[in-house]
Amino acid sequence: MASEAEKQPSPEPVGHSGATGWEALIPLDWSRLRHLTNEPVPQHLKRWWFSLGGTPAYLFLIQITTGILLTFYYHPGAEEAYESVRRITYVVPYGWFLRSVHMWSSNLMIVTLILHLLRVFFTRSYRSPRTLNWVFGVVLLLLTLSMGFTGYSLVYEQLSFWGATVATNLTESVPLIGPAMAAFIRGGPDVGSGTMTRLFLLHIGLLPGLMIGVLGLHLTFVRLHGVTEYEFEPDEDPATAAGAKSKRRPAVVPMLLAVLTGVGAAWALLSALTGHHVFDLVGYEFLSSTSRVLWLFVGLGLAAGAVGLWMGRLGGLYVFLAADVLVLAKLTRDLLTHEAANTALWTVGLLVLLGALVVALVSHRRFREKANAAEGKTYNFFPEHALTELLIGTGLLFALTMLCLLFPSELGEQANPQVTPEHIKPEWYFYFQFRVLKLSPGIAALGLTSLDVSVLLTGVLLAILFLWPWIDSFIEKLAPGRNLPVYIGIVGFLVFLTFTVWEAMVP
Numbered sequence: 109m110a111s112e113a114e115k116q117p118s119p120e121p122v123g124h125s126g127a128t129g130w131e132a133l134i135p136l137d138w139s140r141l142r143h144l145t146n147e148p149v150p151q152h153l154k155r156w157w158f159s160l161g162g163t164p165a166y167l168f169l170i171q172i173t174t175g176i177l178l179t180f181y182y183h184p185g186a187e188e189a190y191e192s193v194r195r196i197t198y199v200v201p202y203g204w205f206l207r208s209v210h211m212w213s214s215n216l217m218i219v220t221l222i223l224h225l226l227r228v229f230f231t232r233s234y235r236s237p238r239t240l241n242w243v244f245g246v247v248l249l250l251l252t253l254s255m256g257f258t259g260y261s262l263v264y265e266q267l268s269f270w271g272a273t274v275a276t277n278l279t280e281s282v283p284l285i286g287p288a289m290a291a292f293i294r295g296g297p298d299v300g301s302g303t304m305t306r307l308f309l310l311h312i313g314l315l316p317g318l319m320i321g322v323l324g325l326h327l328t329f330v331r332l333h334g335v336t337e338y339e340f341e342p343d344e345d346p347a348t349a350a351g352a353k354s355k356r357r358p359a360v361v362p363m364l365l366a367v368l369t370g371v372g373a374a375w376a377l378l379s380a381l382t383g384h385h386v387f388d389l390v391g392y393e394f395l396s397s398t399s400r401v402l403w404l405f406v407g408l409g410l411a412a413g414a415v416g417l418w419m420g421r422l423g424g425l426y427v428f429l430a431a432d433v434l435v436l437a438k439l440t441r442d443l444l445t446h447e448a449a450n451t452a453l454w455t456v457g458l459l460v461l462l463g464a465l466v467v468a469l470v471s472h473r474r475f476r477e478k479a480n481a482a483e484g485k486t487y488n489f490f491p492e493h494a495l496t497e498l499l500i501g502t503g504l505l506f507a508l509t510m511l512c513l514l515f516p517s518e519l520g521e522q523a524n525p526q527v528t529p530e531h532i533k534p535e536w537y538f539y540f541q542f543r544v545l546k547l548s549p550g551i552a553a554l555g556l557t558s559l560d561v562s563v564l565l566t567g568v569l570l571a572i573l574f575l576w577p578w579i580d581s582f583i584e585k586l587a588p589g590r591n592l593p594v595y596i597g598i599v600g601f602l603v604f605l606t607f608t609v610w611e612a613m614v615p
Contacts, residue, residue, distance in 0.1 A: 376407030
């Protein structure tokens with residue numbers, strides 16, 4: 109007879125649980141992991157402008173990849189920096205393309221972060237319990253701007269050198285810690301070889317590490333709190349739509365904006381076809397062939413915006429706002445440089461488009477996203493949302509490639525500490541701060557120079573930005589239901605846009 113031990117079934121290996129293949133090699137609870145990673149996604153995230161947070165993450169990965177490749181050829185230091193960038197641009201095979209991808213992905217990352225911040229602001233998604241995530245988002249924006257500044261300074265051309273000089277002077281004016289911070293960044297009394305080494309270490313080490321850490325916290329809190337869900341108007345039932353339309357007042361604002369956009373689209377497309385109008389935008393002189401492409405895209409964007417506005421769709425409003433800002437910048441530039449073909453006509457067009465921009469921003473509540481009544485409130489992360497993100501990433505790569513081919517990264521004159529350029533300009537994302545510096549008055553009674561005042565103003569604006577969720581709560585208690593924070597945000601954004609364009613247009 110068999111012993112009792114022989115009758116007992118042999119125990120299964122720990123962690124096997126009947127799994128085969130890769131699941132057996134990696135002993136995890138795969139069913140639980142699939143559940144955690146396949147959380148239902150709200151339907152509104154099918155719209156790209158509501159899931160803008162993923163776009164900067166894509167671009168950050170591109171930044172890391174191209175940055176590592178550029179590091180193989182870049183040499184920090186006042187003597188080697190410029191020559192190594194020149195070699196990357198003109199000697200290294202496809203070095204110009206690699207540098208262009210790195211430059212354009214940096215600019216697009218800042219643009220998409222600002223757009224994401226605006227989306228969160230105007231949908232008021234920063235309210236409790238997501239207040240800390242707003243703070244993390246603002247920190248990420250500041251770190252990204254710092255990455256842009258350090259990367260631009262590493263080129264060591266005239267404008268980047270003197271831009272770094274102005275930036276360290278501004279840093280020195282910060283109360284209490286300013287002088288120590290400026291001395292640390294410079295690595296000496298003036299911007300030089302030590303500065304390049306320190307900026308290089310900040311650019312490839314400290315700042316990316318901090319960004320990865322804050323981004324991890326940001327995503328963790330998104331995962332803990334969940335994504336803010338929005339309700340949209342369902343599509344109308346055809347059986348009741350006819351009677352409802354007879355009772356509804358005509359949407360005058362979308363119709364007027366659509367007509368205006370359609371006229372602008374016709375003008376932009378005509379300019380692209382004739383090729384006689386050069387698109388000189390925000391101080392960047394485009395080539396004739398490049399201008400034709402840009403005019404074509406603006407015209408097609410305006411036409412698409414006209415269709416969306418006529419249908420009363422929020423997406424059409426976004427396209428209209430983007431195209432309107434481009435045309436406004438163009439008209440403003442032509443008037444300031446006295447290159448307008450007809451000054452009176454350009455002025456009228458500027459005022460009309462500016463009025464349309466204000467009307468569109470103020471009346472944004474007239475535009476609604478419509479949902480399909482047959483769809484549920486959520487959909488699966490895999491494969492639907494994952495495929496959407498993959499398509500967005502592919503589109504970004506295509507856009508980056510086109511930008512690099514049409515507007516490759518350039519190389520200016522080598523830095524010369526003995527010669528100050530006539531017009532010092534930082535990168536476009538610091539134009540607002542530069543204009544504030546130029547407009548800030550000194551306060552002799554308090555012993556404050558214009559530099560000190562501009563630094564204090566910047567500090568106040570940053571404090572407001574960080575503390576906005578709590579400021580919003582205070583304003584809501586004072587004036588409940590009046591949407592004052594939204595209108596404050598509209599005014600603030602228009603001031604930022606005006607100062608940025610103003611600084612871009614003037615010498």
